[in-house]
Structures are given as C-alpha cells and as structure tokens.
Amino acid sequence: MITIEELQVLETNCAFHEAANTGFFLLRGNDASTFLHRLLSNNVNALQENQVQHNALLDRKGKVLSLFRLLKKDSCTFFGIASTTAHTQAFSLLTQFILSSEVSLTDVSSSFSHFILLGAKADTFLEEHDIETKLEDFNCGKLEDGSMYWRENLLGIQTWHFLFPTLFPNKTKNLFTEHLPSLSAETFFLLHLQGEVPLFPETIGSENILLEAAKSSHFYARGKGCYPGQEVIERLLTYNKGKAPFSLRTLSLSGEHFFAKGTDVLNAKNEKCGQVLTCGYNPYLKQTSVVVRAKSNQPTHELQMSVRGR
CATH class of the missing domain: 2.40.30.110 (Aminomethyltransferase beta-barrel domains)
Known part of the structure; x- marks a missing residue:
C-alpha cells in the first residue's frame, strides 16, 4: 500500500526498497563480451570494468523480449540484473544463443539480494557512514564484504543500487534495515510510472518496439553494429526522428x-x-x-x- 509517509520521506530524507523480485545471471568466458555485444541493444564493448549499463533483448521487429542491467566485472565476466520475469526471459533466450560460443551462463539469483536506496538525502546518509559517493553514474563501487553498488538517477531522485552477497553478514544492509524506513513495492512501482522508466513486462513488453518508451535512449547505442531488431530501430531513428x-x-x-x-x-x-x-x-x-x-x-x-x- 502506498502511504503519504513513504512519499514524504523521499523529499525530506531517504528510504530503502528491497527488490525481492530480482533475478541474477552470471555469464563468463573468453567470448562473453563478443557474445553479448552481438545480441544486446546497447554497446557492450564500450563498457569498462565495474560499470553498469541498461540493455534490451529485442526480436527482429525491434520489439522488447527482456530488459535488464548488465554489470561488467572484467573482460570475461558479466552479471545480468533484472526483475524475475525479465530475468527468466533473458536467461532462456541467451541459453538458446550460446551454441558453440566459449561462454557459460549460470543462474545466481540465490547468491545476491538487491537493495535500492532512494531520497533527497541518500548521498548524505552514505557519506555519514563512510561509503564513497563520488562515483560517476553507473560506475560501481565495492565494499569490504564484496557488495557492489552504483548510482543512477533515471527516477529523478537520488538512487543507489546495492547488490549484497547472501552468504555473508552485511554491515551496510543492516544499516538500511535498522535506520531507514522501507518503501513498499507499490510505491517503488509508482516512482517508475511517474518517472516514465520502462518496466518489463508491466509497461513494456513483446508488443512494444523499444523506441516507444520515453527513456529508451538509455537502452540502445547507435553505430555499435548489428543485433536483433537493429534494422528497425535504426530505420525509425533515421527516417522518423526516432518515433515508433x-x-x-x-x-x-x-x-x-x-x-x-x-x-x-x-x-x-x-x-x-x-x-x-x-x-x-x-x-x-x-x-x-x-x-x-x-x-x-x-x-x-x-x-x-x-x-x-x-
């Protein structure tokens, strides 16, 4: 249930949301970067180590089969982070494409938990607890316990994503749960509606061309070479001012x-x-x-x- 108190705290302080419906996959191997670059809509080859990027898997008509974040650990190791439905779709599709590529794909959903810190004083809260905030958007920081975190502001408010390993006690996770109010799934969903951030499959799916989304530019790169759906996307961008x-x-x-x-x-x-x-x-x-x-x-x-x- 969405409450006034939840929404007020985002303006005056900060709160956390535990994204319990998040799935994770691990793709590794000598061909990992090449494999992902030729299948995904964004420029995987441009990713630096410990950077995060929004990505999409499209069909040949440019319609959305899955949306997820891609985190590059090193040249041979990538994490996919997505809602449960998007994760299931992405994992299934990527598995079909592996064939003879030198990559392995593993579902590691039970290995991490996904927490999101949001609000006007999110940066202040982290700084008060000696967590580095002077990071470029989508550049990952790492904590002593192996947790990874990054900032992105697509929602229009200060937003930090944290991936906590589930096998170890986590000081930062405890900071959130002990000192901050939690946001309900309904409130987190509302923030996406207000910010026009696409959610798969709630607001974008297999009936939608990627360019239909207001913030679709975060999910694709021009000039990266061929990928499924690229011809449709480029045609609309070139001849129709990007309008589907x-x-x-x-x-x-x-x-x-x-x-x-x-x-x-x-x-x-x-x-x-x-x-x-x-x-x-x-x-x-x-x-x-x-x-x-x-x-x-x-x-x-x-x-x-x-x-x-x-």
Missing part, C-alpha cells in the same frame, strides 16, 4: 482515479487511439499517473480515457 507508430506516455491527473488495463484512450474527436496499460495514485501529491500506449501522432494534452474511475 505508438508511444508510451504517462498522463498526470488531479485526484484519485482508477482505469483498468485495456481501457480505451480517446483523442479530441473521441476516436480510439490507444489503451491504458496501468495506473497508480500518489496520495501525497493527490495525483494519478496513468501509463497509456497511444498513436504517436496524437498530442498528449488531447488524450482522455473513455471511462472515468473513482
């Missing part, structure tokens, strides 16, 4: 409303031009965020839902 036929948008409505998934989205002429994917209510701002998939040629300010909620 449909786009994902977050509409902000005053007050509390509910719209079921699949509710029609109408244009100014009351013609159907899309549908609702999901929505969430922010009791602190008293606003409802509605994620819709609508025809890209329709102005956002003209969109309306066919059925008003509560």
Whole structure:
C-alpha cells in the first residue's frame, strides 16, 4: 500500500526498497563480451570494468523480449540484473544463443539480494557512514564484504543500487534495515510510472518496439553494429526522428482515479487511439499517473480515457 509517509520521506530524507523480485545471471568466458555485444541493444564493448549499463533483448521487429542491467566485472565476466520475469526471459533466450560460443551462463539469483536506496538525502546518509559517493553514474563501487553498488538517477531522485552477497553478514544492509524506513513495492512501482522508466513486462513488453518508451535512449547505442531488431530501430531513428507508430506516455491527473488495463484512450474527436496499460495514485501529491500506449501522432494534452474511475 502506498502511504503519504513513504512519499514524504523521499523529499525530506531517504528510504530503502528491497527488490525481492530480482533475478541474477552470471555469464563468463573468453567470448562473453563478443557474445553479448552481438545480441544486446546497447554497446557492450564500450563498457569498462565495474560499470553498469541498461540493455534490451529485442526480436527482429525491434520489439522488447527482456530488459535488464548488465554489470561488467572484467573482460570475461558479466552479471545480468533484472526483475524475475525479465530475468527468466533473458536467461532462456541467451541459453538458446550460446551454441558453440566459449561462454557459460549460470543462474545466481540465490547468491545476491538487491537493495535500492532512494531520497533527497541518500548521498548524505552514505557519506555519514563512510561509503564513497563520488562515483560517476553507473560506475560501481565495492565494499569490504564484496557488495557492489552504483548510482543512477533515471527516477529523478537520488538512487543507489546495492547488490549484497547472501552468504555473508552485511554491515551496510543492516544499516538500511535498522535506520531507514522501507518503501513498499507499490510505491517503488509508482516512482517508475511517474518517472516514465520502462518496466518489463508491466509497461513494456513483446508488443512494444523499444523506441516507444520515453527513456529508451538509455537502452540502445547507435553505430555499435548489428543485433536483433537493429534494422528497425535504426530505420525509425533515421527516417522518423526516432518515433515508433505508438508511444508510451504517462498522463498526470488531479485526484484519485482508477482505469483498468485495456481501457480505451480517446483523442479530441473521441476516436480510439490507444489503451491504458496501468495506473497508480500518489496520495501525497493527490495525483494519478496513468501509463497509456497511444498513436504517436496524437498530442498528449488531447488524450482522455473513455471511462472515468473513482
């Protein structure tokens, strides 16, 4: 349940979220970088050691089969970090492509826990506990117990991701649980809706071309060479200013409303031009965020839902 207290603390202090639905895979071998570079949408070859990168697996039509973060440990070792559903998809697809490549793929989901620190004073909290914060976004730091962490600000607030090994006691994890409030999964989900950060499969999936997402540019690189779906992505970027036929948008409505998934989205002429994917209510701002998939040629300010909620 989303509470006003949870949302307030993000503005005045910080809180943590335990991403219990996270899966991890480990890919290693002499061909690891080459293998991933030719399959993923981002430039894996540009990754430095201990850097994190958003990535996608696409089909030949440029539609999203999985989204995940990729962490490069060294030239032969990579970690994949994703929601449980995205992890299952990625693991299955990568397994199919291994064939004769000199790589091994292992599910290590039970070896780590994923905690996220968020809020206006996240940096301050870490500094007060002697944890280095002067890192470039997506560059990993490492703690004495083997934990890895990095900063990324796609949500529009200070955000730090921590990967804690599950086999050892962890001082930093205890700091979070003993001194900070926790954020519910519902609140963490709402932050993604408000920040227009795509979530697989809740707001983007196999029906969506990657470029439909507002922040899709974090998931692909131009000029990296061929990968599944690359032809479609490049064609849209070159000849259509990066616009897919449909786009994902977050509409902000005053007050509390509910719209079921699949509710029609109408244009100014009351013609159907899309549908609702999901929505969430922010009791602190008293606003409802509605994620819709609508025809890209329709102005956002003209969109309306066919059925008003509560």
